[in-house]
Amino acid sequence: MIAEKLEITIKINELAQPKTVKNAWQQFDLDCDGRITTITVKPKNYKKLTDITSNYPQWLAAMSNDKPRSVYAGKLGQSTELGLVLKSPKMKVFERKPKAEKTPAAGAAS
Template sequence: MITGKIEITIKINELPQSNTVENGWQQFDVDCDGRIISVTVKPKIWKKLTDAASNYPQWVAVIAGKLGQQTEHGFVLEEPNIQVFERKPKAETTSAFGAAS
């Protein structure tokens, strides 16, 4: 047997409702197909999400972390990290084959 680690990746595109916990950290839950994932992040990481929500008309955030303690309806995401990307609307493209009728 070899050892491995489980890393969870969650994608969101809207700002979750959060609760402030000690030292300004933010805690929020994400419903992933009926499993509730509890995430607690530092203020600096939370700012990435709030900046994306206010600066980009469309955005997507990738939350990655380790599988943590199981809860009643899901689990806790340990050591979460968030990357935010602006989502550009896809331009209408006409293929060369469709244009030559």
């Protein structure tokens, strides 16, 4: 058997209603293709997420448990009856810019 690493990335563009858990961490559930995933994030990371969502009408957040060199990343927690737990995931939040409409090239044949 070969030991490998399991990486999970969850992308969201809607903010779920959180509940406050131990040490003011925020926890929320996501339905990922029928598997309920419980996400637990530090208060600082949740504030970053809410700040972005209130400033930008379109946004995208990616949360993962991958572990780049010398950076602490989230832990894959216990499996649950309906899914899994992702604790303190690494999170990146981006502003989504609307795609520009394509216009026909100048001089194109009609």
